[in-house]
Amino acid sequence: MIDFLFPDEPGSASRRFFMTASFWLLVGLTFGLLGAIVMIAPDLMPALAPFSFGRLRPTHINVLIFGFLLSAYFGGLLYVVPAVCRTRLSYERLANFAVWYWNVVLLSIPAALLHGWTQGREYAEMPWIVDIGILVAVAVLAFLVFTTIARRKENLLYVSVWYIAGGLIWTFFVFAVGNVVWNPPTGSWFGMNDQILMWFYGHNVVGLVVTPQAIALAYFIIPRATRTPLYSHALSLFGFWALIVMYTHTGTHHLLQAPVPQWLKVISIVNSIALIIPVFAFLTNVWLPIKDRFGRIYDDVGAKMVFTGTVWYFITCLQGPFHSLPSVQRVTHFTQWVVAHAHIALFGFGGFIAMGAIYFLLPLLGREIYSKRLANMQYWLMLVGLTGLFLSLTFAGLIQGEGWLNGEVVYRLLPELQRYFLVRGISGVLLVIGGGLFIFNVWMTLLRKKSGAGPALTKEVVTA
Amino acid sequence: MNQFVHLWLIFLSTGSAMAVFAVVWAIRRRQFDDQDRARYLPLVDLPGDAGGDRPPIRRGASLYALLGILAMGLVVLAVTLTVVLRHG
Structure with missing residues (x-):
């Protein structure tokens, strides 16, 4: 029984985290689709509180960020860190315990939010007890990573390890500070101070929680898939340190219209523009070496998804610096444009890399993908779905921004947006179908008998 | 504050x-x-072709789709900035 629940078999915790991620992806996408349907036809949904947009939206967001993205990254880092450190995971049983514990925490997210138990702060809606549950899980993962690093047989730390270790530390502190965990009753501070903290956290969920883990996986997977070394490891480390310096204070660019000190607004805008430095350090490193080896990306659906994630990253990070400018925000702020931007950041970049990492790492963990054809179908469904969602929301946002600047009132603009919301709903259907294919493929892959031992690096790690 | x-x-x-x-x-x-x-x-642990052989570039639907998405991203950004500039 103990061996089934908490096996000591190398790679078992990674595989279970991947199963977790695929399950919560479908759940999170479904809540997103329900939210999109409410925007198209509010009367279609049952007149029950859990189906109101105010409860569906935070459930959709938090389930996808914590249930899908973090679960996939946890699974990925539990493989990548031992692999490049040439050792095995320090405590595999503890990692398997973390999988079960993490799923209990994740179950509490929709349970709390759908019942209206919320702290009402964006990305930080979960009640205090759930916040503590998440912090404990991150601390356990950090313990596993640092003890594995301490036992490494390869002295040099590959850049992925820097990003993973740093990312877990940032996740812990950004989450604790942003959720104001020292104030359990409300999980908030007061006045503008609270808004500043909230957006420090909100933007850093993308920049210091999701980005480091996604970049870490891309830095492992793209060179391996193309059998090409990085362009420059020194440049990759420069990007890591630049990310620390630049990203930390960008959040206040969400509050340019609010009574926030001018110095803080200036810092946030300057840092938002300077982010282009670590972004291009990363893209240069993974794009330049493979310019004549794209065929190997094309041949591996996992690597293809990861590479697609870097393309969305490029677009997101071109938009971001412009978006932080006050003159651009005059048009885009409070509109659907920002929603489109957030979707390509979290799902286009973070999500595609997470899904690609699962498909790429499963064979290295000794499980050949159940159906590559299904995986390819899912890739195209999700690519078309996300593109439709991005375009429809971007143009809906521009219509909103333009209309409001011309003095149009909200109720006169809403009918103009209906067709774009319809396209978003159709895109959501494609994404949910893709999510269904993903969970089927991943679970079939993992529930089958072991197939193939994986390449030598896995063998070395597994038998170490 | x-x-x-x-x-x-x-x-x-x-x-x-x-x-x-x-x-x-x-x-x-x-x-x-x-x-x-x-x-x-x-x-x-991989066979030693890192930096060695250079397989030909294959131009498939994926490559064109990604190039299309890149172009789309640039066009959408240009449209946004055009709207911004129209409002001074």
């Missing part, structure tokens, strides 16, 4: 101290010494 400044300074100084600690640790453990070998760390 003063309370926020205090928190901000505590955060900045703590974060900087942790970063300096990491850099000093890395220098002492010679983490920055052999950067060329570090490039190959994910590849050490």
Whole structure:
């Protein structure tokens, strides 16, 4: 029984985290689709509180960020860190315990939010007890990573390890500070101070929680898939340190219209523009070496998804610096444009890399993908779905921004947006179908008998 | 707002101290010494063609789709900036 629940078999915790991620992806996408349907036809949904947009939206967001993205990254880092450190995971049983514990925490997210138990702060809606549950899980993962690093047989730390270790530390502190965990009753501070903290956290969920883990996986997977070394490891480390310096204070660019000190607004805008430095350090490193080896990306659906994630990253990070400018925000702020931007950041970049990492790492963990054809179908469904969602929301946002600047009132603009919301709903259907294919493929892959031992690096790690 | 400044300074100084600690640790453990070998760390077990053979570029639907998405991203950004500039 103990061996089934908490096996000591190398790679078992990674595989279970991947199963977790695929399950919560479908759940999170479904809540997103329900939210999109409410925007198209509010009367279609049952007149029950859990189906109101105010409860569906935070459930959709938090389930996808914590249930899908973090679960996939946890699974990925539990493989990548031992692999490049040439050792095995320090405590595999503890990692398997973390999988079960993490799923209990994740179950509490929709349970709390759908019942209206919320702290009402964006990305930080979960009640205090759930916040503590998440912090404990991150601390356990950090313990596993640092003890594995301490036992490494390869002295040099590959850049992925820097990003993973740093990312877990940032996740812990950004989450604790942003959720104001020292104030359990409300999980908030007061006045503008609270808004500043909230957006420090909100933007850093993308920049210091999701980005480091996604970049870490891309830095492992793209060179391996193309059998090409990085362009420059020194440049990759420069990007890591630049990310620390630049990203930390960008959040206040969400509050340019609010009574926030001018110095803080200036810092946030300057840092938002300077982010282009670590972004291009990363893209240069993974794009330049493979310019004549794209065929190997094309041949591996996992690597293809990861590479697609870097393309969305490029677009997101071109938009971001412009978006932080006050003159651009005059048009885009409070509109659907920002929603489109957030979707390509979290799902286009973070999500595609997470899904690609699962498909790429499963064979290295000794499980050949159940159906590559299904995986390819899912890739195209999700690519078309996300593109439709991005375009429809971007143009809906521009219509909103333009209309409001011309003095149009909200109720006169809403009918103009209906067709774009319809396209978003159709895109959501494609994404949910893709999510269904993903969970089927991943679970079939993992529930089958072991197939193939994986390449030598896995063998070395597994038998170490 | 003063309370926020205090928190901000505590955060900045703590974060900087942790970063300096990491850099000093890395220098002492010679983490920055052999950067060329570090490039190959994910590849050490693979057959030795890293940097060797150059397979031909295959132009498939995926490549064109990604180029299309890149172009779309640039066009959408240009449209956004055009709307912004129209409003001065």
